[in-house]
Amino acid sequence: MTKPTIRSDHGSVQSPESPTPAVGGGQTGLTELTRSTQPVKPPELSQQLFSTPMPPKRTFAEVVAPSKAPQTASQKFFFADSPPPSIGAVLTDEKGPTLVFSDAETETLAAPFRLALVGKFSHGKPQFRHLHRLIAGLGVKGAFTVSMLNAKHVLICLSNESDFSYLWLRRIWHIQGFPMRIFKWTPSFTPTQESSIIPIWVRFPELPANLFHKDALFAIANMIGTPLQIDDCTLNQSKLSNARIGIEIDLTKPLVEGFNLQINGVTIH
The missing domain is CATH 3.30.70.330 (RRM (RNA recognition motif) domain)
Incomplete structure (x- = not known):
C-alpha cells in the first residue's frame, strides 16, 4: 500500500531566550540572533496527530460477539449462537436423516x-x-x-x-x-456419472421461406428440445432447402420423431 508522504520544510526561528537586538555601549549594530535547533511542528500536522480521539476500549465479549450488521455471502464463519441456516430441510426415515434442497433453492x-x-x-x-x-x-x-x-x-x-x-x-x-x-454442467452433475444431456444438430427440410427468422426457428426447434444456435447459412437465408439448428436434448426422455406445422389453417407435415 502506498502511504501518503507528509513533508515539512522547517526553517530556523528565533529562540524565546534570545536577546533582542540592542544598540548601546557606544556600539552601533545588531547582536547575532540565537537560532533554535528544535524545529516547530506544523500546525496542521499537530492537529492531525493529536486531535483525533482514541477509539474506546472494548471488552473481550464485545470483540468476539457477532456483528449486528447484515451478513453477506462472503462471511466465512458461523457462530455457535446463530440460528440454523434458512436453506434446505432435514427429513428423517428408516435410512437416516437427509438434507433436501427444494427446486427453488437449487435453481438459486x-x-x-x-x-x-x-x-x-x-x-x-x-x-x-x-x-x-x-x-x-x-x-x-x-x-x-x-x-x-x-x-x-x-x-x-x-x-x-x-x-x-x-x-x-x-x-x-x-x-x-x-x-x-x-x-x-447441471446441479446434479457428478464426475462419476456422465450427463444424459447432449447437443445435436437437427435439419428441418423444406420450411417456408418466411419461417427463416430467428424467433420462428427457435419456436420450431423447441418442439424437439432446447434451441442453442442457428447455422449461419440458415440465419442469412443463403440456403433455404433446409434449416439447421443446434438443439439440446435429454437422452433419458422420449425423443420427438416428428411434428406438424400449421400456417393460415394449412397443415405442413
Whole structure:
C-alpha cells in the first residue's frame, strides 16, 4: 500500500531566550540572533496527530460477539449462537436423516453456473496453469474461468451464450494433443456419472421461406428440445432447402420423431 508522504520544510526561528537586538555601549549594530535547533511542528500536522480521539476500549465479549450488521455471502464463519441456516430441510426415515434442497433453492444456488461446461480429459491433460490460455486459444471471446473438479474434469464457467454454444456443440476439442470431451454442467452433475444431456444438430427440410427468422426457428426447434444456435447459412437465408439448428436434448426422455406445422389453417407435415 502506498502511504501518503507528509513533508515539512522547517526553517530556523528565533529562540524565546534570545536577546533582542540592542544598540548601546557606544556600539552601533545588531547582536547575532540565537537560532533554535528544535524545529516547530506544523500546525496542521499537530492537529492531525493529536486531535483525533482514541477509539474506546472494548471488552473481550464485545470483540468476539457477532456483528449486528447484515451478513453477506462472503462471511466465512458461523457462530455457535446463530440460528440454523434458512436453506434446505432435514427429513428423517428408516435410512437416516437427509438434507433436501427444494427446486427453488437449487435453481438459486445454480444460477451462477448457468453457462458452465465440464471438460473431461480421459487420456492425459495439459498442465492446469496453462489451461486458461489454451482454452482461450480455442476461440472463446468473452471472459471465463477454469476450475479443477478432479484429476480428469475441469469446470469452465463462461460469460456469454455464444461461447457456451460454440464449445458445447463441437463436443470434443483437442488441446495440445489431449482430447477434451465437453458436457453440460447441471446441479446434479457428478464426475462419476456422465450427463444424459447432449447437443445435436437437427435439419428441418423444406420450411417456408418466411419461417427463416430467428424467433420462428427457435419456436420450431423447441418442439424437439432446447434451441442453442442457428447455422449461419440458415440465419442469412443463403440456403433455404433446409434449416439447421443446434438443439439440446435429454437422452433419458422420449425423443420427438416428428411434428406438424400449421400456417393460415394449412397443415405442413
